[in-house]
Amino acid sequence: MIDTSAHSRRSEPDEYAHLRPLLEDLAQLEPYDPKRSVIRDRLVTGYLPLAQHIAQRFSGKGIAKEDLVQVASVGLIHAIDRFDPRNGAAFLSFAVPTVMGEVKRHFRDSAWPMRVPRRLQELRLSLNQASAELAHRRSRPPTDAELAEYLDISEREVQEGFEARQAYLAVSIDEPPSGHEDRAPLSETMGCEDAALESVENHETLVLLLQDLPQRARVILALRFFGEMTQSQIARKVGISQMQVSRLLNHILNDLHHELVDVPERSEDVVGGRR
Template identity: 45%
Template structure:
């Protein structure tokens, strides 16, 4: 005997219990209309994510995302709250462009994070001034603005000494040529090699190298580790007051060797030992008058520059 069930089947095949032999009839359970519905709980350990108007991650490349963000920025009114979110997303997306520009200045003795912050200011200015309707890619427009902001920072805030603008611009070429020649030759390039590579005089290369060292001034009282802890002030030279008498001393020494032993001793006792004529006479066992006559004759000969004749 066959029993037919009028209850509809809720299976995925769309077949009733009559068309599927051997299958038990499905029962449909419908909750009452007045029963409250509970929301599904969040997965454990994963806090709910706040909705974001724009995502800066994903398979979309930076150029496409930048173009979309600029299109959205152009559609928004001037005082719309969403403009700041779109502008912040544009800054975040193009930060790698700022880091790329900052690597050109890695040879400068300046923290890279400071250079990136200055370049970010140039990026913000480029975002505010960019017009997508001109058909120019944003990186092409923004890179000169970022580099200009970084160069202005080095020109106005980093250098201790003022360097002419011509040398500042030439220093960029010289530093680039030094890096290229270092990779090519495997050593630090020499000044003639740099000058030949850039086709500029060697004097300009030397001036650029001196200008490149003008970023930071060292204190005269700062201790130098490679000099045994001595300060730069302790190693500076000074003007010797006796330097002008070197030629005179050499001439006197040349004339003294030509004097006889007794006269040479008289001159040494009088002018080097600072003895009086009375003390010299006692030392040599002669009268003071004789010592005076000998000194007068010796000095006359020395002043004339003639050799001694006995």
């Protein structure tokens, strides 16, 4: 008969070998024995470097290392509480997947900056693994069709997974790009001065000026620039000669031009209520 307990002790690294008796002692105590909390605390403290090491493996992926250590520590506590040394397995063979599972679950549930259905979260992970595997086999990035065949899903689902991947990591426009702290933040590279802003101010000023024009002058401008009529057509419409239409248009446009150039003084009049 194989001595599984001896095999487990040999499988435990030397740095944690001294904790094996504590695991066995913990398993023999009743749930409400006051000694449990003391031994449990010693085990958590002793195996804490394991949780820190696993947290370090997942750092740099959008979650602060301190938070990962905390999550990994919770996984370690779960492993200590559930481990039964009488099964013969080494504690690390049980604890490592337990702690890693806790960290991965935290990434799945908390690392997304926007709410994404769990199906798409898991699809993203599957696509990442499949992409790496197929790229290694073919020495090139796989196509959507190849990924779909490999995962036994449709190409539409592959596209959904890629779209979900875009939501995994949000980028602040007020911070420099990651790894390029010497560069300007994204907010300084987006957009430019809108050349049409000045025309907005001119438009609003022109509206006020047009309201001050006599009725006939407004009609002539409307027919010319909105109705696209010729001077002869305007003359027949208004009942005056073409020469009069020409002189009136020149006079109106010159007055409007001078008024627009004098915008600062007109703006003060409007603000002061003198219009």
